[in-house]
Amino acid sequence: MAHIVVVGAGIGGMPAAYELRARLGAAHRVTVVNATDYFQFVPSNPWVAVGWRTRDDIVVPVRPYLERKGIDFIAQRVTMLEPQHDRLQLADGTWLDYDHLVLTTGPRLAFEEVPGAGPESGFTQSICTVDHAEKTRAAYEAFLADPGPIVVGAMPGASCFGPAYEFAFILDADLRKRKLRHKVPITFVTSEPYIGHLGLGGVGDSKSMLESEFRNRDIKWITNARTSRVEADKLFATELDGLGNILREHEQAFRFAMMLPAFKGVDAVAAVEGLCNPRGFVLIDEHQRSKKYRNIYSAGVCVAIPPVETTPVPTGAPKTGYMIETMVSAIVENIAADIDGRVATAKATWNAICLADMGDTGAAFVALPQIPPRNVNWFRKGKWVHMAKIAFEKYFLHKMRSGSAEPVYEKYVLKALGIVRLENH
Numbered sequence: 001m002a003h004i005v006v007v008g009a010g011i012g013g014m015p016a017a018y019e020l021r022a023r024l025g026a027a028h029r030v031t032v033v034n035a036t037d038y039f040q041f042v043p044s045n046p047w048v049a050v051g052w053r054t055r056d057d058i059v060v061p062v063r064p065y066l067e068r069k070g071i072d073f074i075a076q077r078v079t080m081l082e083p084q085h086d087r088l089q090l091a092d093g094t095w096l097d098y099d100h101l102v103l104t105t106g107p108r109l110a111f112e113e114v115p116g117a118g119p120e121s122g123f124t125q126s127i128c129t130v131d132h133a134e135k136t137r138a139a140y141e142a143f144l145a146d147p148g149p150i151v152v153g154a155m156p157g158a159s160c161f162g163p164a165y166e167f168a169f170i171l172d173a174d175l176r177k178r179k180l181r182h183k184v185p186i187t188f189v190t191s192e193p194y195i196g197h198l199g200l201g202g203v204g205d206s207k208s209m210l211e212s213e214f215r216n217r218d219i220k221w222i223t224n225a226r227t228s229r230v231e232a233d234k235l236f237a238t239e240l241d242g243l244g245n246i247l248r249e250h251e252q253a254f255r256f257a258m259m260l261p262a263f264k265g266v267d268a269v270a271a272v273e274g275l276c277n278p279r280g281f282v283l284i285d286e287h288q289r290s291k292k293y294r295n296i297y298s299a300g301v302c303v304a305i306p307p308v309e310t311t312p313v314p315t316g317a318p319k320t321g322y323m324i325e326t327m328v329s330a331i332v333e334n335i336a337a338d339i340d341g342r343v344a345t346a347k348a349t350w351n352a353i354c355l356a357d358m359g360d361t362g363a364a365f366v367a368l369p370q371i372p373p374r375n376v377n378w379f380r381k382g383k384w385v386h387m388a389k390i391a392f393e394k395y396f397l398h399k400m401r402s403g404s405a406e407p408v409y410e411k412y413v414l415k416a417l418g419i420v421r422l423e424n425h
Contacts, residue, residue, distance in 0.1 A: 002028045002339050005088070005098040007078055009034035009062050011042065012104035012300035012324045014400055019332040020102075021069050022405035028339065030071045033088075033096065037075040038062060039400050040130040043321075044393050046167045046357065048133035049258070050140060050174045055130055058393070060400045069403045078105075078268045083275070083293040088268075100335050103282055103298040104328075107263035108270075114155050116230030117259060123230045125258040127163055136258060147180050148255030151235050153189035155227050157262030159316025160301075161190065161198050162356050164260050165210065165363075172217045173359025187252055188214065188221040189237055189259070191313040195221055199318045200352060201308045201372055203365040204379030213358070213381070222250055226313045227259065235259070244312040263316070265302055277304045287344040288331045297335065299327035299348075308371055317370065322353040325407055355389040362386035 004024075006017050009032050017032045024030070039060045047053040066073045074096070080089040087097045109128055111118030119126050119135045126132035143150075152168040154161050168188050175181040192198070195214060196206035214221055224247070225237040235252045264270065265280020274292040276282055281304035283291045288303075290296040301324075305317045326349040333346035352367040362385025368376035396408060 002099040003097065004028065004030050004100045004102065004335060005096060006030065006032045006102040006104060007034075007088070008032075008104035008106060008300070008302075009036075009039050009073075010104060010106050010300070011321060011396075012106075012328055013102075014039050014062065014066075015325065015405070016102055016104055016299065016328045016331060017066060017071050018069060018403050019328060019405045020335065021071055021403075023332050023336050024339070026070060031074065031096070031098075032062070032066055032071060033074045033076065033078060033090070034062070035075075035077040037073075041393060041397055041400075042129070043163075043389070045127040045130060045133040046163055046170050048130060049125070049127050049136040049167065050170055051137055052170075052174075055134060058397070059130060060397060062400075065401055065403055078266075080268055081272050081275075083272060083290075083296060086295065099295065100338065101293075101296045102331055102335075103269060103296065103302055104300045105266045105269060105302045107301045108266045108280070110157070110262045110264045113157065113262055114227050114229060114259075117155060117227075117261060123232050123257065124235075125256070126261070127167055127258060128260065139256060143256040144178070144180065146255070147175075147183045148185075149253050150184055150186045151189055151252050151254040151257040151259070152186065153222075153225070153227075154191055154260040155262055156191045157314045157316060158191055158260050159199050159263055160260060160318045161192060161315075162318065162320075162354050164188070164190065164258075165198075166357050167258055168219055169213070169217070169358035171359075172219065186217075186219045187254075188219055189225045189227065189235065189250075189252060190221070190223055191225060191227075191311070191315050192223055193242065193311045193313075193315075194223050197223075197311075197315070198365070199308065199315050200367055200370060203352070203367045204377050206363075206365060206379045209363070209379060209381055213363075222252070224312050225250070230257070230259075240312040242312060262314075263301060269302065279304075281305075286347050287334050288327050288348060289334065289344065295338070297331040299331055300324045303327070305350075318352065318354075320352045320354050321408075323348065323350055323370065326351075329407065355385055355392060357386055357389050360386065362389060364388070 041058040044058040076090040125136035196210040224240040270280025282298035330346040334344035366378040
């Protein structure tokens, strides 16, 4: 009997556990280890931050659903990995042995890279976790009593820009509903070289469409912004030109700010020699397997993916849901092959598909493959995207409760968008 340990119970980890159980059957042991005892649907955090959702709407206790499928669960943080001994240490000091390890930890939020950033010891809010979204909600409620300028955007080195755009649009829509929009100047400050870059070098007409949407909603923007520090009511950023030269300095006043941070790998994983790149992201081969430790696999935000292109201010490449889903499926097939003594052959489909809410409408983009040149380069906007994201949220939460191993993006999202499945990208 093989023991497969999955570290992380997020959008990658939970489906990985369900797929492993479905693929391997009861003959092998599957254990999920996570720092908390719940799954959170992270894409809904912008809604939580303005009160359109509550924590209970997007959080699922994982133990009963995993155990119903015969999957063990340990609600503890991993403090150390010893891949040379095929074991990991938990927060209580105990060790857990494994035959195969799947790392789906998500990122460590690197707020410390910009002084004054972050909701814990800084002056900016975050929507990266449900805890942060709840704190943002409280700060937003206080702001509404005395509104003023808002800053939204992404710090240098950020790689997940979609939620920042979503939150800017959602704030705009919410303030209009409250008849307060005229009192609130909104400025979008981003490390991207242009609006709509998204860490992907743009997708279709994303630049012109998102710029147009910002103009229509009177949202100003600063691109190529190297945010250097944040004070209680002011964000300091250096705007660069296309060659990386200083163009101008900005002191952007705010009464409420939400800035997405750069990501790094979690400490316990980043500390393992030869497992990660300098930022702590797991180095993998084409089969999602560690280049040094052949029984360690990884999927999701914690894997190392090179930027799509070099930009004046560093930007990373996002890992979207469809990409993560195919990473997980490849890992499951390759672990099954390894257990059976076969050669690993399964590969992930590194394509980018995103449904982004815009408050009262939405935008969808598809980049197949993620790194140009592409076979599909598609960007659309409409009310239907807003409704599609709501439906996707409800279905994914149902999938987590039911223990379904079926692929969500492949079966539903691509069909809903009218995109034909493309292989080998």
